[in-house]
Amino acid sequence: MSRDSVTTMPARGDQIRMGIGIFGIGTSGPLIAMSAMLIWVLIFWRNLGGSILTAPFAIRHHRDRNGIKWAAFAGFILALHFGGFFLAMRYTSVASGTAIVALQPIFAAIFVKLSGQHIPSKVWLGMGVAFLGVLLISGVDLQISFRAFMGDIAALVSAALAAGYMMAGSRAQRTVETTVYTSVCYFVCAITALPMALLMGFPIFNFAGREWWILLGLVFGAQILGHSMFNAALKRVSPAIVSLIIFFEVPVSSLLAIWWLGQKPPLGILPGIALILIGCVLVVTRSRPDAVELTP
Numbered sequence: 001m002s003r004d005s006v007t008t009m010p011a012r013g014d015q016i017r018m019g020i021g022i023f024g025i026g027t028s029g030p031l032i033a034m035s036a037m038l039i040w041v042l043i044f045w046r047n048l049g050g051s052i053l054t055a056p057f058a059i060r061h062h063r064d065r066n067g068i069k070w071a072a073f074a075g076f077i078l079a080l081h082f083g084g085f086f087l088a089m090r091y092t093s094v095a096s097g098t099a100i101v102a103l104q105p106i107f108a109a110i111f112v113k114l115s116g117q118h119i120p121s122k123v124w125l126g127m128g129v130a131f132l133g134v135l136l137i138s139g140v141d142l143q144i145s146f147r148a149f150m151g152d153i154a155a156l157v158s159a160a161l162a163a164g165y166m167m168a169g170s171r172a173q174r175t176v177e178t179t180v181y182t183s184v185c186y187f188v189c190a191i192t193a194l195p196m197a198l199l200m201g202f203p204i205f206n207f208a209g210r211e212w213w214i215l216l217g218l219v220f221g222a223q224i225l226g227h228s229m230f231n232a233a234l235k236r237v238s239p240a241i242v243s244l245i246i247f248f249e250v251p252v253s254s255l256l257a258i259w260w261l262g263q264k265p266p267l268g269i270l271p272g273i274a275l276i277l278i279g280c281v282l283v284v285t286r287s288r289p290d291a292v293e294l295t296p
Helices: 012-026 028-034 039-058 065-091 094-101 104-114 121-144 146-172 178-199 209-234 239-246 249-261 267-286
Strands: none
Touching (some): 012 028, 012 209, 012 239, 012 249, 028 065, 028 094, 028 209, 028 249, 039 065, 039 209, 065 094, 065 146, 065 178, 094 121, 094 146, 094 249, 094 267, 104 121, 104 239, 104 267, 121 146, 146 178, 146 209, 178 209, 209 239, 239 267
């Protein structure tokens, strides 16, 4: 299968990986909202755990220097993305936050345009539809509280960073294996978060037992079964298809938030979520987010 094809059906193995990945990343938002652990500490432990678990599988593979640089760059962006995403999960509803973060392919298309490449008119239409969805969600959240509105802003920034992370990760995996990429990426993400936690005076070890169980859920669920499965798929599948599949995180996270947290999203945001997903589908099916070339 051509990796650049947006319409070719992924191989069965990659379909299974992405199916598992949807459930994995779908647990992320509700677990973050459940946790009382401070954001940068949670990012540190989640990614350190992911790096440690993938490192033994990475040792046996060739480590291309340029690929390692791209993996490290992706890890730095991932830390910033997580900072915004985790903040959004604490400030606004899981449904609102995950829907706005799903704008990732919109930002990927913008990066393509900024690089001087042409994007089709239907991509602009998709951007407009998705933007209306963001305005609708933000308007509803602003009526609820300014805190919820700031959560929407954090999610929007996180979406832009997620686009950069996926594009850098796709570039890295041209020359290194997925296990090498994930081990380096997660480790750099962890060491980026650690100074932030220490400078803010956050405790690194002293937590209740419940917090460590939530952390284990994030490491094995969201990180290993979520991010790592999609990273493995990126080795063979176009980022456009991966972005399209990731949209299913929104209903999965929203349903888990209702089940685990009793967090029912305001009815007013549902049309906004629908507009975002429709807009993103238009963008993904009419553009190739991997077409833009990133430079270190």
